[in-house]
Amino acid sequence: MEVLVKCKVLVSLALYLGAAILGAGALVAQPAAPPAKPVPAWMNASLSPDQRADLVLKEMTLDEKIAMLHGVGMPTYDKLTIENAASNRGVGYCVGVPRLGIPGIDMSDAAYGVRSSGENGRYSTALPSGVAAASSWDTEAAYEYGRLIGTELRAQGFNMALGGGVNLTREPRNGRTFEYMGEDPVLAGTLIARLIEGVQSAHVIGDIKHYALNDQESGRLYYDAQISKRAARESDLLAFEIGVTRGNPAAVMCSYNRVNGDFACQNRWLLTDVLKKDWKFPGFVVSDWGGTHSTEKASFAGLDHEEHSRVFYEKKYKEAVEAGRIPSSEMDEHVHRILRAMFAVGIIDNPRQRFVVDPFAGLDVARRIEESSIVLLKNDRFVLPLDSARLKTIAVIGAHADVGMISGGGSAQVDPVGGNAIKPFGKGPSNWQDEIWFRTSPLKAIEARAPQSKVVYDSGEDPARAAGVARSADVAIVFAYQWESEGMDLPTLSLPHDQDALIAAVARANPRTVVVLETGSPVTMPWVEAPSSILDVWYAGSDGANALGNVLFGSVNPSGKLVNTFPRSEADLPHPALRMPPPEMENFDGAAAPEKWADGLPAFPVVYDEGLKVGYKWFDAEQKPVLFPFGFGLSYTTYAYSGLKVARDAQSGLILATFTVSNTGNRAGTEIAEVYAALPAAAQEPPKRLVGFTRVTLNPGEKKTVTVSIEPKFLSIFDEKMDGWTLLPGVYTLKAGGSSDKLPLQTTLDLH
Ligand code: BGC
Numbered sequence: 001m002e003v004l005v006k007c008k009v010l011v012s013l014a015l016y017l018g019a020a021i022l023g024a025g026a027l028v029a030q031p032a033a034p035p036a037k038p039v040p041a042w043m044n045a046s047l048s049p050d051q052r053a054d055l056v057l058k059e060m061t062l063d064e065k066i067a068m069l070h071g072v073g074m075p076t077y078d079k080l081t082i083e084n085a086a087s088n089r090g091v092g093y094c095v096g097v098p099r100l101g102i103p104g105i106d107m108s109d110a111a112y113g114v115r116s117s118g119e120n121g122r123y124s125t126a127l128p129s130g131v132a133a134a135s136s137w138d139t140e141a142a143y144e145y146g147r148l149i150g151t152e153l154r155a156q157g158f159n160m161a162l163g164g165g166v167n168l169t170r171e172p173r174n175g176r177t178f179e180y181m182g183e184d185p186v187l188a189g190t191l192i193a194r195l196i197e198g199v200q201s202a203h204v205i206g207d208i209k210h211y212a213l214n215d216q217e218s219g220r221l222y223y224d225a226q227i228s229k230r231a232a233r234e235s236d237l238l239a240f241e242i243g244v245t246r247g248n249p250a251a252v253m254c255s256y257n258r259v260n261g262d263f264a265c266q267n268r269w270l271l272t273d274v275l276k277k278d279w280k281f282p283g284f285v286v287s288d289w290g291g292t293h294s295t296e297k298a299s300f301a302g303l304d305h306e307e308h309s310r311v312f313y314e315k316k317y318k319e320a321v322e323a324g325r326i327p328s329s330e331m332d333e334h335v336h337r338i339l340r341a342m343f344a345v346g347i348i349d350n351p352r353q354r355f356v357v358d359p360f361a362g363l364d365v366a367r368r369i370e371e372s373s374i375v376l377l378k379n380d381r382f383v384l385p386l387d388s389a390r391l392k393t394i395a396v397i398g399a400h401a402d403v404g405m406i407s408g409g410g411s412a413q414v415d416p417v418g419g420n421a422i423k424p425f426g427k428g429p430s431n432w433q434d435e436i437w438f439r440t441s442p443l444k445a446i447e448a449r450a451p452q453s454k455v456v457y458d459s460g461e462d463p464a465r466a467a468g469v470a471r472s473a474d475v476a477i478v479f480a481y482q483w484e485s486e487g488m489d490l491p492t493l494s495l496p497h498d499q500d501a502l503i504a505a506v507a508r509a510n511p512r513t514v515v516v517l518e519t520g521s522p523v524t525m526p527w528v529e530a531p532s533s534i535l536d537v538w539y540a541g542s543d544g545a546n547a548l549g550n551v552l553f554g555s556v557n558p559s560g561k562l563v564n565t566f567p568r569s570e571a572d573l574p575h576p577a578l579r580m581p582p583p584e585m586e587n588f589d590g591a592a593a594p595e596k597w598a599d600g601l602p603a604f605p606v607v608y609d610e611g612l613k614v615g616y617k618w619f620d621a622e623q624k625p626v627l628f629p630f631g632f633g634l635s636y637t638t639y640a641y642s643g644l645k646v647a648r649d650a651q652s653g654l655i656l657a658t659f660t661v662s663n664t665g666n667r668a669g670t671e672i673a674e675v676y677a678a679l680p681a682a683a684q685e686p687p688k689r690l691v692g693f694t695r696v697t698l699n700p701g702e703k704k705t706v707t708v709s710i711e712p713k714f715l716s717i718f719d720e721k722m723d724g725w726t727l728l729p730g731v732y733t734l735k736a737g738g739s740s741d742k743l744p745l746q747t748t749l750d751l752h
């Protein structure tokens with residue numbers, strides 16, 4: 001034994017000395033460096049993304065290709081596995097091909113900020129929600145919004161954003177209205193395109209969702225949206241068309257619901273005929289989580305990637321390829337699209353690199369966007385802006401305005417920094433459908449701007465007590481909210497928790513009452529006549545209170561305009577009641593068990609028989625008066641419009657509308673100028689449609705001439721027989737002004 005130990009020591013010593021001698025030798029004469037690994041041909045950035053994808057594809061085995069076609073669960077909630085270990089624990093992960101240097105695609109929800117940051121102990125900025133940002137009608141703000149999200153995703157190690165929600169507001173009670181961009185396809189499509197460009201500028205794959213007609217949450221997993229092709233193409237699909245063709249998202253998320261009979265994720269008309277052929281979409285289609293329902297059918301229809309499950313696009317897919325039921329060329333096309341997307345957005349050339357974001361820069365962006373998103377709906381007797389020097393007492397009432405502001409829930413939820421502002425105060429990751437209030441306190445923002453005033457807070461729980469507080473103040477600011485989330489719809493458009501009674505009581509007690517609404521959808525206002533002022537601040541994001549403070553006290557002049565019509569009553573909507581699934585479907589959880597899906601599920605038709613008449617187009621056509629129209633929003637100054645001229649530019653084919661906007665008040669401000677068109681009668685369209693818009697910033701007394709360019713498609717109709725867009729000959733009336741119901745300029749354009 002002892003001999004053995006000695007031998008071992010001697011051998012080790014010899015090895016050590018040998019190594020030392022070799023090491024010393026290395027100091028004298030460097031051995032030749034190992035030959036450099038050849039750079040793979042697909043890393044040649046001068047080749048096109050398609051060429052590069054093809055080069056990778058040639059090297060991949062069947063198993064590697066299949067692995068790229070499906071997710072590996074939801075790493076956020078799943079146990080650590082070999083497959084998800086390389087992920088950043090977001091909601092989805094597509095494994096890469098490490099031996100070829102192809103990274104995984106690491107996905108996080110990111111509607112108004114990075115969702116799963118609490119999970120990772122990371123910070124992320126909550127921007128104002130989608131409907132808020134849309135209310136700014138600001139394409140550059142949309143880009144900045146996307147860029148911030150892309151940058152923060154990248155900082156946390158993700159390389160794909162799940163955001164880009166652009167479903168139109170056909171059903172204003174939809175619980176996801178706050179995530180989307182309103183009821184008009186031209187506005188929503190234009191904004192989402194810029195937002196996606198912003199996301200992808202940070203080398204993060206952007207998506208657009210939920211394709212398509214996923215316009216309510218009730219029965220969303222299986223309802224059948226029934227609609228004519230023309231109505232679909234001119235409304236909801238037009239928003240996607242603009243978003244896809246202008247914004248070039250690398251991914252499109254198909255939705256849970258059916259469209260005219262087929263599930264969206266296996267609907268060949270949607271995925272191949274329209275998206276991939278007509279719009280020439282070169283990226284990949286990813287199913288909503290658990291939204292894949294078949295193998296051969298979905299693959300043929302054009303679904304490229306199954307998330308988050310692997311029920312249909314793993315073993316079953318491989319079997320189908322091996323048995324020749326799916327041609328390998330079809331499988332290759334799906335893989336090609338995914339690889340191409342990675343090259344096109346630059347996630348291979350610019351590998352993920354974690355870094356720390358600047359939270360103050362994020363807050364600044366969130367605040368500025370919110371400032372331009374707030375919509376001033378009413379302002380009698382110029383009660384706003386407030387002059388702090390004249391206010392001895394300010395009453396702040398209701399909606400937890402002492403501690404925070406509400407946010408939108410579901411997969412869009414951004415974890416609150418510092419935890420929920422109200423009970424339960426949990427820090428870190430928030431639970432599904434927790435009602436989360438961000439720690440941005442309107443009360444503190446108001447106190448900071450009115451240092452000489454006495455600011456009194458009342459919770460608003462007892463309307464009579466709140467009215468008493470309001471009565472003895474110089475001005476009362478009453479907050480009201482309506483919380484929304486994915487996975488539910490609003491039962492009604494009325495404010496919940498008796499807030500109507502609270503507002504009415506406060507406004508009766510003090511004629512100088514300012515109502516601040518924190519909402520996602522339009523709300524009805526039985527008390528609308530009573531308060532002097534009404535603002536909608538939407539879900540205002542991480543720094544909402546400062547944005548609101550700046551608007552209340554006038555250092556920012558409000559400029560936002562409504563992107564959804566506020567009806568007088570739900571009875572005036574195309575569908576006065578929300579369409580609810582049949583009772584036997586109530587407890588059906590298809591997402592949890594996608595293998596249980598079959599086309600034979602009970603039908604739940606949601607018939608969109610209002611067709612082309614979405615939002616203001618419905619109210620116009622039916623001549624129903626509204627509470628506040630689409631495109632409406634006041635300012636602390638006033639504007640005038642003059643001199644509309646319209647011409648067709650021979651070279652570009654664009655229609656150019658030129659007119660002058662003047663600031664006729666005594667404050668600088670930004671006006672959103674809107675251009676609408678009435679089509680010739682033969683088109684059989686609603687009375688008018690938005691065809692363009694611009695923002696113009698003006699000092700008091702200043703005037704500017706602006707030109708809005710209009711794509712001919714925006715004046716066209718979709719002809720089902722031709723299966724294409726057509727610009728009918730005839731006389732078009734173009735109108736310009738500051739709200740859909742107030743268009744002082746009008747001229748005609750003869751397109752014979
Ligand atoms: C939602 C998507 C989301 C996905 C992943 C689904 O339930 O509809 O919008 O991106 O979950 O969280």
